[in-house]
Structures are given as C-alpha cells and as structure tokens.
Amino acid sequence: MTITPLRRIATAMLLFFSSLPGFAKDAATPAKPVAVQMYTLRHVASLDEQLKIVHDAGIRAVETVGTQGVDAAELKRLLDKYSIRVISSHVQLADLRTNLDSVVAFNEAIGNTVLVVPYLSEKERPTDAAGWTALGEELAGISRQVQAKGMTLAYHNHDFELVDFAGKTGLDLLFEAAGPGLKTELDLAWVARAGLDPAATLGKFRGRLFAVHAKDNAAQGQAQDEGGFAAVGRGVLNWTSILSAAEAAGVQWFIIEHDHPHDPASVIKAGADYLDEHLPAAAVR
Numbered sequence: 001m002t003i004t005p006l007r008r009i010a011t012a013m014l015l016f017f018s019s020l021p022g023f024a025k026d027a028a029t030p031a032k033p034v035a036v037q038m039y040t041l042r043h044v045a046s047l048d049e050q051l052k053i054v055h056d057a058g059i060r061a062v063e064t065v066g067t068q069g070v071d072a073a074e075l076k077r078l079l080d081k082y083s084i085r086v087i088s089s090h091v092q093l094a095d096l097r098t099n100l101d102s103v104v105a106f107n108e109a110i111g112n113t114v115l116v117v118p119y120l121s122e123k124e125r126p127t128d129a130a131g132w133t134a135l136g137e138e139l140a141g142i143s144r145q146v147q148a149k150g151m152t153l154a155y156h157n158h159d160f161e162l163v164d165f166a167g168k169t170g171l172d173l174l175f176e177a178a179g180p181g182l183k184t185e186l187d188l189a190w191v192a193r194a195g196l197d198p199a200a201t202l203g204k205f206r207g208r209l210f211a212v213h214a215k216d217n218a219a220q221g222q223a224q225d226e227g228g229f230a231a232v233g234r235g236v237l238n239w240t241s242i243l244s245a246a247e248a249a250g251v252q253w254f255i256i257e258h259d260h261p262h263d264p265a266s267v268i269k270a271g272a273d274y275l276d277e278h279l280p281a282a283a284v285r
Contacts, residue, residue, distance in 0.1 A: 032279050034272060035061035035087050037213065037257035038068060041264050048078055053265045055082040057272040063211075063255050064089040064112070072109035079110065086110050087253055088154065088185070088211065090118035096142050096153075104149045114210060115146060116154045116185050129165040129173055136177025143181040154183040154210045162194035175205070183210035185255075189217050189229060192237060199238070199245035211253035212246060214271060227260035231267045233274035243278055254279065 036059055041050040047068055054062055064086055068075055079086065089112050091103055096117065103115065117139065126132045143153040155178075161171040168176075175182060184205040188198040190213075202209065216235030218228050233239055246254070256271035258264065 031060065032276060033061075033251075033253045034059055034214075034275050034279070035063055035211075035253055035255045036268055037063045037090075037255050038065050039090070040256065040258050040261060040268065044264060047075075048081075051078050051082045051084055053268060054084060057265070057269045058276070059084075059256075059268070059272055061085050061087045061253070063087060063116070064110075065118075066091060066095075067106060072106050076110050086112040088112065088114035088116050088255075090156070091115045093117050093120065093124060100142070100145060104146070104151060107151070113150065114152045114154060114183075116156050116210075118156050119158065120160075125160060126170060129168070129170075132161075132165070132170040132173035133177045136174040136182075139174070139182050140178040143178065147181060152183055152210070153181070154185045156185040156213070157187050158190045159194040162191065162196060172204070175208070180208060182208075184208050185211045185213065187213040187215070187257075188237060188242060189213070189215040189235075192217055199241040202242070202245040202249045202251070206249040209246075209249050209251045211255050212251050213257045214254040214275065215257045215259075225260075226258070226262060229258050229260060231258065231274075232256060232271035233278075234270060239274075239278065247280070 036054045036057070038050065041053060042065070044050045044053065047070060051062070054060075060083055062079075062084055064075075066089070070078075086107075089107055095103055096115065107113070107115065126135055139153065139155065146153045155174065157171055161174065162169045165173065175184065186198075186202065186205060186209060191198045191201050202212070214232045216230040216232050216237050216239075218226070218230040218235050222228070223230055229235070254275055256268055256275070258267045258271075261267040
C-alpha cells in the first residue's frame with residue numbers, strides 16, 4: 001500500500017499528540033459516566049474556579065443548579081473553556097410550573113436535555129398517600145410538556161419521600177402515578193438515612209434510573225460539621241452491592257455530591273478516584 005504525504009502527516013500528528021500527557025489515556029480509555037453536582041461547589045469563590053476543580057479531578061460532566069447565577073452564554077463559555085458538558089440541571093418545581101419555556105430555552109442554549117426536580121419545600125410536600133399520587137400525576141403532565149420540547153424530566157429524592165403509607169413509600173406512589181416518562185435520580189445517602197437499603201431500592205426503579213447521586217454517609221457521630229456526609233467510598237455505604245445493583249438497574253450516570261464539604265475539591269477528587277477504580281469502563285454518554 002502506498003503511503004501518501006497526507007497520510008504521513010496525519011500519522012506523525014497522531015504520534016505527536018499521543019506522546020502528550022493524558023492524551024493516550026483519554027483516547028484509549030472509554031469515559032466513565034461520572035459527573036459532579038455543582039451544589040457541592042457552591043461556596044467556591046467563582047464559577048470559573050468551580051469548573052476548574054471539576055476539570056482537574058478528571059471529570060468532564062456536571063449537573064447544574066438552575067442557571068448557576070449567570071446567563072446561558074457565560075455558562076456555555078466557561079463549560080467550553082474546561083471541556084465540560086451539562087448532563088442535567090436541578091430546576092425548582094415552581095419554575096417548572098410557571099416558567100417552563102424560559103427553563104427550556106436556557107438549557108437548550110447550554111446543551112442540556114434533562115431537567116430534575118431537586119427538592120420540595122415543606123409547603124410543597126404531600127402529607128398523605130393521595131397527595132403523593134396527585135403530585136405524581138402533576139409531574140406526568142410536566143413530563144409530557146418537557147418531552148414535547150425534546151427533553152426529559154426526572155425527580156431527585158431526599159428522605160421525606162420515603163415515609164411508608166400502607167406498604168408503599170411516597171416515592172413509590174409518586175412514580176406509579178407519574179408513569180414511565182418521569183425518570184429517577186436516586187440519592188443513595190438519603191435512601192440509607194431513611195432506613196432503606198440503597199441496593200434494594202435501586203432494583204425497584206430498574207429501567208427508569210437516569211442517575212444516582214453518589215454520596216456517602218459518615219459513621220454515626222462522625223463528620224457532624226459536614227452534615228454527617230462523607231466522600232464516596234469513605235463512609236458506611238456498601239458500594240460493592242450498590243455498584244452491582246446500579247449496573248443491573250441500568251443507571252446511566254453517577255453524580256458525585258456532598259452537601260456540606262469542608263474541602264469540595266478533595267471530596268470530588270476522592271469520589272472520582274473511587275469510581276474510576278470501581279466502575280467498569282463505559283461508552284461516552
């Protein structure tokens with residue numbers, strides 16, 4: 001086979017770039033489905049610094065909190081600067097109810113297609129089984145609106161959704177009423193705090209798990225000044241069973257989060273290293 005001058009140039013360029021630090025690894029190793037929830041970094045001085053921490057941990061995906069306090073053009077500029085993509089965004093239920101078109105437009109501008117209900121204020125929380133069913137029905141309607149705009153709606157839990165109502169939790173009732181269009185973002189630390197087994201709970205949502213929040217709980221009485229949370233793999237959760245259950249349940253993304261970290265950069269790097277070691281390689285999502 002004759003090697004043309006153009007082919008020689010292309011081969012030489014590939015050899016050159018392959019010699020650069022990190023290039024060969026990035027090119028040869030499929031990316032793992034790991035992201036960072038930006039709430040973890042909210043006390044870092046600037047958005048630029050926050051995204052640099054994500055980048056320096058070797059992670060190239062984030063879940064945003066609303067608009068991150070900037071307009072879409074500025075957020076996209078910073079994301080592009082650090083080669084980071086947005087895989088999802090936490091959007092308050094009130095904004096989904098009253099401001100959906102603006103929410104969709106902002107997220108389209110930054111390249112995101114997944115909107116997540118992150119939290120219910122006390123006045124928004126149902127107090128009985130009928131209330132959870134009604135909320136699920138409402139979210140089904142919002143989900144259909146979101147899907148019509150080319151996006152997906154998901155719901156993120158804390159512990160208050162896991163109160164039992166005659167054998168079913170509020171979360172069970174919500175998702176039964178919402179139907180398959182509403183996806184699940186399961187926060188594993190809050191599941192454990194509610195007294196449930198994270199691995200078993202993952203199995204209940206098989207096939208509709210957009211993501212899990214990869215976070216850990218510290219041992220009883222420890223890390224009280226950090227809300228009792230720990231970096232992934234450094235707490236009490238059984239990650240061997242969790243990761244096996246997550247794979248079986250079809251989890252798409254593992255989103256590192258810590259609610260009250262003293263050192264968010266360290267927490268993110270520890271989580272990234274743990275998941276890099278224990279997750280199987282996966283295709284870029």
